[in-house]
Amino acid sequence: MTVTTITAAVIPGNLAAQLRRSQRRKKAFAISLTLPLLIFLLATFIVPIGALLMRAVENPEVASTLSHTVAALDKWDRTSHPPDAAYAALATDLAGIAEQSDAGGLARRLNSEISGARSLIMSTYRALPFDAGLTPAQVKAHMLELDPRWEDLGYWQAIAKNGSRWTPDYLLASVDMKRNIRGEIVNVDADSAAFFKILMRTFSVSGVVTVFCLLLGYPLAYWLSTLTPRQANILMILVLVPFWTSVLVRSAAWIVLLQTNGVINRFFMDLGLINEPLPLLFNRIGVIIAMVHILLPFMILPLYSVMKSVPPTYLRAAVSLGSSPLAAFFRVYMPQTFPGMGAGGLLVFILSIGYYVTPALLGGPDDQMLSYYIAQYTNVNVNWGMACALGAVLLSATLVLYAVYRRVVKSELSLG
Template identity: 50%
Template sequence: MNTTLHPPASIDAGARPGSGSSGNRPAWRRARRKAAVQALLLALPLLVFLLATFVAPIASLLARSVQNPEVRDSMPQLTAALHAWDGNGVPGEAAFAALALGLKQAAETGDLGNVARRMNFYQPEFRSLLMKTARETRSQTPAAWKPALIDIDSRWGQNETWRLLKRAAASPTPDYLLNAVDAQVAPDGSVSPVPADSAVYRAAFLRTVQISATVTLLCLLLGYPVAYLLATLPPKQSNRLMLFVIVPFWTSLLVRTTAWYVLLQPSGVINAALMRFGIVHHPLPLIFNRTGVLIGMTHILLPYMILAIYSVMKGVSPVYVRAAQSLGAHPAVAFVRVYIPQTLPGVGAGFFLVFVLALGYYITPALLGGAGDEMISQLIAMQTNERLNWGLAGALSCYLVIFTAVFYFVFNRLVGIDRLRFG
């Protein structure tokens, strides 16, 4: 007697929308859409918060890399006259009159300082030229402004002065993006490198990559043995040692960096100990140079590498290594050929995480580094805080974002971040 039980057709059709009666499919789809809408509504506050506090400020800063509003908004008549000028020689009387009118209006509205600061990015003495001309023209009403302005300062009779004004009146502009890679637009319209004594940013980008890669390798060399120890110790001992890895996250980044500032200085603890034991006879230069930057950044980023590798090592069974040894493999060979390949996802995750974090580091290089160790983040901060050149800061940030994105896609292509396990 056949006693096999079969579920009712209605239950089976409800559990599997793709089979059975087609009348249940619309209801199942509506339920799925309703669940998706509810999930979106739950995540909506977080999405709005991220857009307002993260995406929007970054997008605004990156947009400044091509914006050029100072001359255009403060002197619209001059902008129109320069747009009609062909760029040869010096413009006509209309442009000179528009310049005089624009200087008077900008001085009255308080925008002259912004215009002067913008022009000073092109030529250091341009600010004094504009301020001097604005003072001289305040009480003048000549019949012709062209000879009057040239009489105030002969630079108004030079093509280069007006060419720079024409470039400053154009928006959007590629000037910031070119300056961020030590390039400029020549008088003939071609792109040329800046003088060697003014080239700063390409070397800073290269230095940033070098420091970040070195710190990542140091973290890997130091973090892999520690992660292996934590993964192979008994749970009770491993948890105790894990506290030493986690505790730095409870301490301020500035405090940890300042501690190294105290330890590494010539009269600090490290040099005092080395000299006391006779290892060295003079204090070692451990601070305000590349050594201090590498020590500080490695100490701060090392826990990220340890945790990324440990999360993978914890899931690696020791059975494979023991099996290889039972088949005659030397313990070192079994470790290299059997154990390490299984931990590569954690190595890749730690490498990517530490390298990307190191690219944008600011506090540690600023406190422990020297004059030749500025990373690109320090130059961005200098442009925003000291020189108020938000356009160049946006251009440098744009290149940093592009490089990080390129590194992500290349790394994902070679390793596959979607296959890495972060814990």
């Protein structure tokens, strides 16, 4: 074998190794560029959502503070009186709670299951511990003497029901269902069913807001797309003005405009169109007006970007072939803007179902959406499990809507 043959055999191998090293360096460089973004998304999006979903099924209050009581009630049939050992275990568990805040969390959790549990738990907690050396029967007598409500099976059933650290109760309650004392999943009473109606109200308000945004945003976006770039840019600034002020400020401004003696009612009365002020505030009308104003840019921007990509020659060609301008618009131009309509409608609807400030300020008691009750459970009732379960319902609705949108878009692309 000559030197030339050896060199020719060695050089391709070196080039291949150098190429692989170069590709690895490029991949490592690309990963290093995207790593900060991945860490940011992980810390601000994935981890909080994971914690929310976990808290929606987590039930730590009873399991962590009443472990001996839960064990004593493990064989209990939940229909007869609990054994004396359960009273002794409960006294031991309550006396062993070091922080009053832990006792308060336990009391709130059981009070969400049965009314009166908070006062019962806290009064018993403050009276403990009992004298050492008492038999379970004597402990039971002391507890019944302390508060006769400990003879009520409902409180013991609530403890036994929530003995597991993980529970579906919050998620079931968010869709108006519950577990009975035997652990079977049943519907709640008609008088207690509320969240399904609230969820339907949330969807209906969001749907109406989306439709009005589309009706108002489509002609405006079309008009902007027909202007010169300089004119369109100037007018687009006016469209984006709502982005520059907070939602709270805009909602407060609508209170001034829509109130009984506000600008709108005075304007209509001065024109003689109405004889008395219209009820525009603290009802569904005020909520929809304000939400449409705030969310309208989210409809206009996707529509405008799609409309700018539609060549105007298509309409002229349809008209030159004998179609009327109106028929050409609906048959030729509008179908090409469906992606913008879908994207804008999805964006507006998803943002609408999570609105809190605007309905809280401009709506009445029957106009509050699901996010209002999430805030209520978080700030007032301090029931994080229920708040996270309702948040999980909103998240599920968002994911379902996005999946439907992707499926529709994919089917349209395949047909096209």
